[in-house]
Every structure is written in C-alpha cells, then in structure tokens.
Amino acid sequence: MPEIPAADGQMEHLDEFLRHPEIQAITELLRKNAVLAELIGPQHTTQRFANAENLALAFQGKLDAIDPELVAEDVANAVALAAAIENMRNDMDECTNISEIIGAYEFPDSTLHAIVDANPEFLLDYAVEYAECKGNFDYIFEKLGITEEDLTDLFSRVWVYSRLTNPTNELLEEAVSKMEHTEMSATFGSGLGAINAVIRQFVKPTKVEWFHFDEPGKAPFPVETTKGGKLVIVGSIYGGTTASMKEICEREGIEFFHMPISTFEKEGLPDDTDMVYFETSNNPTLRVVPIPKLVEEAKRVGAVTVCDNTFTPVSVKPADHDVDIVLHSMTKYLGGKSEDLGGVVSGKKDLVARLLDLHEGQRMIGGAVMAPRVAKEFLKNMANLPERLYRSTQNARAVAKIAKTFKDPEGKPLKVRTADSYKAYQYIRDLEMPETLGNGMVSIFLPSVELARSFANKMIERGVGKGAVSLGSTTTYYSIPSETTHSEMDLEEQDRVGITPGLLRISCGSEENLPAEVESILNELLEKPEPALAQ
Structure with a gap:
C-alpha cells in the first residue's frame, strides 16, 4: 500500500494503535477483500448464465446459484492468476520492468492478462508483501485467509445486473x-x-x-x-x-x-x-x-x-x-x-x-x-484507513492546541472546535477504540471572512494543503463554509446553526509541517499568545 507521510514527533504510538484487535480485524478484512476483488477479475455490468432457462430464473429471483461448471472455470482462472502473481514476484529481482515481467508469462486466458495489465503495481505490491519468495501461490491465500471456498462462494452468487448488486461491491x-x-x-x-x-x-x-x-x-x-x-x-x-x-x-x-x-x-x-x-x-x-x-x-x-x-x-x-x-x-x-x-x-x-x-x-x-x-479502488484505499485517521487526528489535535493559544483582534480567545472538544463526543465514541483515534477536522472561528481567506491563502502559498471543499484526504484542505459548502443557506439560517462568516474549516491531512506552519501564520495574523499559554 502507498506510504503515508508521518507527522513529526507524533507517531510514537502508531504501531501500538495499529495492533489494536479491532483495527487489525478491519484492516485484515479489507486487505483480504481487496485481493479477492482482484482475483475474481473484471466485473462486467451483466452476469453470464449457462443457458436461457437459468437467465430467466435468475431474473425472477428463483435461481439459487450459478452453474457449477461455470463456477469451477472461474475459480480455476482465479487460482491460476494467484500462481502467476507469485511467479512474477520471484522474478522481480532479476527484471524491474513490470511490463517485461508480465509479457514473460502466458496466462490461461485473455481475462487474466487483462487484470494484471490493468493494475500490475497493485498485484505486485501484494505479492511482495505476502508471498515472501515462497514459490507457492498457496502462501498468498494462507497469509490473507483466502480459500478456494471463498472464490467458489463469490462466483456462485446470482447477481444478474450491476444495478441490483455485484460481487465486487x-x-x-x-x-x-x-x-x-x-x-x-x-x-x-x-x-x-x-x-x-x-x-x-x-x-x-x-x-x-x-x-x-x-x-x-x-x-x-x-x-x-x-x-x-x-x-x-x-x-x-x-x-x-x-x-x-x-x-x-x-x-x-x-x-x-x-x-x-x-x-x-x-x-x-x-x-x-x-x-x-x-x-x-x-x-x-x-x-x-x-x-x-x-x-x-x-x-x-x-x-x-x-x-x-x-x-x-x-x-x-x-x-x-x-x-x-x-x-x-x-x-x-x-x-x-x-x-x-x-x-x-x-x-x-x-x-x-x-x-x-x-x-x-x-x-x-x-x-x-x-x-x-470504483468499489475495487475503495477496497484498496480503505486498507490504510485506520493509519490515515490516526495521523490526521494527531495533526488536528496539534493544530487545535496551537490555535487556542491565540487571541482575536479584540483580545478575545480564539474559538476553536474539534469533535472531541464537545462533551457529547465522549458519550458516543466507541470506548473500545483507543483515545488516540478521532478525525482530522478543526474549525477555527476567525473574526472575519477576510482573516479566514488570508489564513487559507498563506497556507496554500506555502504549499501546505489546498483550498478545497472536500475532506478526509491525506492532503490538508481549507474551506470557508459561508462562501462554499453552506452558501445555499441564507445568512439567518447560517447564524441559526452557528456558521459565522469567518469560520474556517480545516480537514487536516498528514503533512509533517502542518502544525508548525499554522502557528507561524497565526503569529502573522493575530496577537501572539501569552507567554504563560505558549509554554
């Protein structure tokens, strides 16, 4: 999986966090299902059936499983693909050109070649991580807990048409x-x-x-x-x-x-x-x-x-x-x-x-x-969700802590909010999860929209994040809701739910220098923190 940059000095508990039983269980299932999604091959919008009678029964909801011969053929192709991945893994040290590696193998049918050709880096990533030069494709299955029964179950499912459902989804x-x-x-x-x-x-x-x-x-x-x-x-x-x-x-x-x-x-x-x-x-x-x-x-x-x-x-x-x-x-x-x-x-x-x-x-x-x-892409990306959330949480808490030490131009303490700054959060959070896990969201209530724009612009100019209305990325995003995501609401509605013109929403990513740059720019825009608070 792609490496996520670490926030400086905040990652000492990451390994312990990732070893949490439920975090491990979620991550392992995501990895397993991501590999299964690759092994079952490209999913067409419509399902094939052995004959017209089975198609009619499936459409009427009266077919329980796909023809065993079709299932056996699909399972054999998936197992052959796993073997091909393993063989490619063993050749990686001798041949670094991925297309050359792929070209050296004759796949059982064109479908398997298409799968690898479409996304070779992902398949090889998993082969590198799990195969460990065992020379035996069964090891990939064993490491992830995948069995041929899993493949048989997936290929036996009746789904007819992707608007109804699909095995990858x-x-x-x-x-x-x-x-x-x-x-x-x-x-x-x-x-x-x-x-x-x-x-x-x-x-x-x-x-x-x-x-x-x-x-x-x-x-x-x-x-x-x-x-x-x-x-x-x-x-x-x-x-x-x-x-x-x-x-x-x-x-x-x-x-x-x-x-x-x-x-x-x-x-x-x-x-x-x-x-x-x-x-x-x-x-x-x-x-x-x-x-x-x-x-x-x-x-x-x-x-x-x-x-x-x-x-x-x-x-x-x-x-x-x-x-x-x-x-x-x-x-x-x-x-x-x-x-x-x-x-x-x-x-x-x-x-x-x-x-x-x-x-x-x-x-x-x-x-x-x-x-x-798209479902396949989400499976791959979600495999590192816990780690991304952890890093974003640490950055958000550091940013909030820094911002709270500043005053607005009238000398009032700057209002800063995160989800876990509200008492109600402690009553709804999963108590089985480590307290180090939250999210990367911070809202800073700056006294004017001009100050909010200035802060966002300076952060963007320094290359720390982007101006964007989305959230949850490994890249930090800055937005002013009154002008963007909530501009459909009139000013009275915005005021009623607590949205001020200068509210700046920050979705913290995993940039190492984010907290330090936030402090630097707040020093430029607002009154410096009191010495006692800055310690």
Whole structure:
C-alpha cells in the first residue's frame, strides 16, 4: 500500500494503535477483500448464465446459484492468476520492468492478462508483501485467509445486473458493515445519491387520487389526498444535503423541518416525525449530536433514525447506539485520496434490503449505483484507513492546541472546535477504540471572512494543503463554509446553526509541517499568545 507521510514527533504510538484487535480485524478484512476483488477479475455490468432457462430464473429471483461448471472455470482462472502473481514476484529481482515481467508469462486466458495489465503495481505490491519468495501461490491465500471456498462462494452468487448488486461491491459492503457494526450495507455512486435514496425509500410522499370523467373535455379533479411524511433535521448538516432535501420534499409533498441541537434538547422531536436525520459531528461547526437522547425520542414518535457518519468513521459506531441507518460519503475519509465518488448506506438488514428490492428499491430504480471498478479502488484505499485517521487526528489535535493559544483582534480567545472538544463526543465514541483515534477536522472561528481567506491563502502559498471543499484526504484542505459548502443557506439560517462568516474549516491531512506552519501564520495574523499559554 502507498506510504503515508508521518507527522513529526507524533507517531510514537502508531504501531501500538495499529495492533489494536479491532483495527487489525478491519484492516485484515479489507486487505483480504481487496485481493479477492482482484482475483475474481473484471466485473462486467451483466452476469453470464449457462443457458436461457437459468437467465430467466435468475431474473425472477428463483435461481439459487450459478452453474457449477461455470463456477469451477472461474475459480480455476482465479487460482491460476494467484500462481502467476507469485511467479512474477520471484522474478522481480532479476527484471524491474513490470511490463517485461508480465509479457514473460502466458496466462490461461485473455481475462487474466487483462487484470494484471490493468493494475500490475497493485498485484505486485501484494505479492511482495505476502508471498515472501515462497514459490507457492498457496502462501498468498494462507497469509490473507483466502480459500478456494471463498472464490467458489463469490462466483456462485446470482447477481444478474450491476444495478441490483455485484460481487465486487458486496466485498466492499461486507467491509463497511464490519467497520460500522451493522447487519448489511449498500454502496452508491455518491454520498448524496445514498442520502436521496434513503429519503425517498423511507419517507412517504403526498399522494393524490383523481376522479376522471368519462366525458371528453372535462378536467379530472382530486377526490382524496394522503398527506406526506415529515423529515426532521437536527443540527447543522452539509449545505448540499440541505438543498437536495428541500427540493425532494417540495417535489414529493414531504414536510421539511429543521431543529438546532439546542432546540431539540429542550423540546424533543415533533410527534409526527417520520424520519430524523443528523450528522454525528455537525458540518462545519463540529458540534456533536446527543445520539442516545435522539434515538430515545425517535422511538417515542416511531421515526426512522438516519445518521451521516462521514466525519467520524471507526471512532464512532452509531449502530451501537441503535441508530437505524448509517450513511457515509465514501469520497471523504473512506477513499482518502479525493479520487472517486462514492456513498454507502449501512444498518439493519430489513431496512437496507428494501433499498435493493427489484421493483421498489430506490437503489435499483433510482440507479445511483457504484461501479465495480470504483468499489475495487475503495477496497484498496480503505486498507490504510485506520493509519490515515490516526495521523490526521494527531495533526488536528496539534493544530487545535496551537490555535487556542491565540487571541482575536479584540483580545478575545480564539474559538476553536474539534469533535472531541464537545462533551457529547465522549458519550458516543466507541470506548473500545483507543483515545488516540478521532478525525482530522478543526474549525477555527476567525473574526472575519477576510482573516479566514488570508489564513487559507498563506497556507496554500506555502504549499501546505489546498483550498478545497472536500475532506478526509491525506492532503490538508481549507474551506470557508459561508462562501462554499453552506452558501445555499441564507445568512439567518447560517447564524441559526452557528456558521459565522469567518469560520474556517480545516480537514487536516498528514503533512509533517502542518502544525508548525499554522502557528507561524497565526503569529502573522493575530496577537501572539501569552507567554504563560505558549509554554
């Protein structure tokens, strides 16, 4: 896997962190599934069947498994690919040109050659890491816990068409479910695609029944209207999500209701709530939602709970607090490189399965499906998610600690927030996870938008990060939400959820010099810290 730069002086506990049993279990499953995704080969959009009869049965949901002869052929090809990887590994010292190594081998069929030719570096990385010159392809399987039974299971699955499901996507979904402590997951083409599907699936729209005259020329008129449901948002959420939700609610006749956290804590949820949606750590204020109280209220009124956990993967498990559905924009922390769009819905099996229903499932009929090639990339990138999160956490805590020692031009202490600076975070974080794990998000409430721009520009000029609206990358990103991600909200709405013009959101990456450069630039822009505080 690609090496991640270390933040200077902060990594002494990294090895201990990575040896944590649950971190190891997540990492091992991701590595195993990433290799399985490569070994099962390129996934086409549609599945092959032995005959027309089997195809018809599969489409009708009446076929339990693929023809054994086809499965045996696919398994043999995958095993041959593993052997070819092992042989290439043994030749690496003699021949450093990857294409020359590949060309020296005659693969069992063109499919295997295409797999290696498309992504040789990844395959060789795993061969180098796990084969250790054993000269026996079985060692690759043994090291990762892969068996021919695993391959047989994957090739036996009936999936018909990729808009319904796909074995590569299922390998990724299995890993997300393990990470989130959920029963089932479903991947999507983007985070917003996942959110929109969940709303349409679980909040009923307004329905109107019309009376139609038999006589031509007479206009129909409504005779009965079934009122749509109510969607309640608690706390501040991503501005793009808000805009999309409002559009869906207006179009579908769903009531849209927004409550600040403080209002919810005083009043609870409206009795007619059908779905309550929230972000674990609010974007961009980072305020943490009191999940236990929210779940209790949702049960009282019979509402579905939906949590966007994009900001706090691994460290917070909303499902452990009985949240029904957990969402991620996989584009962010799970991807880690800002290279691929993706989303995922994870939660209780009976709910997630409804999204995949052939006739009424919003992933199936909505079509916002993740491509198998993208799922494969996420599997590879997620293998170092714990390490990326750890490094980002250390940088974020160092940046926050430094920023808190400064004063604004009026002499007031600079307001700085991270998720773990809120008391509520201690009640929702996974206590089995080391305290060294959090996330890389820091919000600095600078006194003006001009100061926020100046800070971001100076950091970018020094080559430490980029101006970008995404987050969760190994590269640091700076954004001013009032001008970007939350600009769809008017000033009154922004103020109501705590977004000020000078709020600067920093998604800390793993740059070694990030904390030092932050301190240097704050020294230029603001009053120097008091000597007692600077020690």
